Amino acid sequence: MKMSGGVEWALHCAFALTAADHPVSAARLAEMHDVSASYLAKQLQAMSRAGLVRSTQGNLGGYELTRPPSRITVLDVVEAVDGPTPAFLCTDVRARGPLAASPEACRTPCAIHRAMTAADEAWRASLRSVTIADLAAQVTGEHGRGVLDGVRNWFNAAP
Amino acid sequence: MKMSGGVEWALHCAFALTAADHPVSAARLAEMHDVSASYLAKQLQAMSRAGLVRSTQGNLGGYELTRPPSRITVLDVVEAVDGPTPAFLCTDVRARGPLAASPEACRTPCAIHRAMTAADEAWRASLRSVTIADLAAQVTGEHGRGVLDGVRNWFNAAP
DNA sequence: GAGACCATACTCGGATAGGTCGTGTCCGAGTGGGGGGGG
DNA sequence: CCCCCCCCACTCGGACACGACCTATCCGAGTATGGTCTC
Secondary structure, three states, X not given: OOOOOHHHHHXXXXXXXXXXXXXXXXXXXXXXXXXXHHHHHXXXXXXXXOOOEEEEOOOOOEEEEOOOHHHOEHHHHHHHHHOOOXXXXXXXXXXXXXXXXXXXXXXXXXXXHHHHHHHHHHHHHHHHOOEHHXXXXXXXXXXXXXXXXXXXXXXXXXX | OOOOOHHHHHHHHHHHHHHOOOOEOHHHHHHHHOOOHHHHHHHHXXXXXXXXXXXXXXXXXXXXXXXXXXXXXXXXXXXXXHOOOOOOOOOOHHHXXXXXXXXXXXXXXXXXXXXHXXXXXXXXXXXXXXXXXXXXXXXXXXXXXXXXXXXXXXXXXXX
16 A cells, blocks of 8 residues: 655645745746656646646746635645545455355445445544645744745745 | 555455364465455465464464454554555655755654654554454344354365 | 737646556465374 | 374465556647737
């Protein structure tokens, strides 16, 4: 079980866009984080498809958040990039083989399926309880406001 | 993010072994669940390596639980088969690029890393709170004791 | 001087190869049981 | 009749291909900007 590495990039971009006051291109975000621009574009497209960021084309175009960061949860970003499908897929093993359970007994999810689903929901709830604004608040609380100001200034500086 | 499909098989096997009173071969478990015997063997070997089951070779050999099912959690099985590595791997993006954070500022995990770790821990805690005995109790509570008895009888029956 | 037009350079978006890990399979090493022989 | 020995069939364990998904990349479609020409 391995999560897509692009999730980390997407979260960092969401955090950085918190400090931006105008659209930022994918190339600039990639340069800032020193990652592959082409691949980062893929993650940003996924976020755009999910409605987390708005993309504007043309010169001075780029990505910007569509909602205030306090209304974007970490789970939103994770599901946008990594997909909303739960990690565990029940294949209804109990309905197969010589000791297969009767079809009507399989109306309710099996105990294993329930346990995995509950864990998945706990994971999602934890990610849902943290917003991008919370991340920004934690960073400023630990390292000062200069971090976000530095990002904003770097965005405003000419390439 | 997709979990190994073998986890489901391993959990069903752990549940089935609850009803066994003597070692059960991998081939028999595979026949019972109608899955690939060769591949199921791989999962059972992983559980053996993790110390969840004991394997005995030779005739009438097979696998049996090493501990009472009340002391085997679902998390134990998941980690044995799928690996104990957390799904999220922090690559310390903040320490790269033109706005890289100072090395001493990176002594503590970044906010993103903490959020993902907390979610992972919540997931693990949920899986840790359910034991194989709990699963068996749920099944007997819903479908009667006949299920486990049927499994035991099928194990005792000649191939 | 003001307005409209156009060329341009920049942006995103999806379609396209390569690498890595999960999936599935196979065969060899090891071992306990059962039958046969001997006492 | 009981004990010992040997053969065997059955077991696990690790090593070996195949395939799917993630990773990484490229080129084409579209658009706002800035300059230029005309009125």
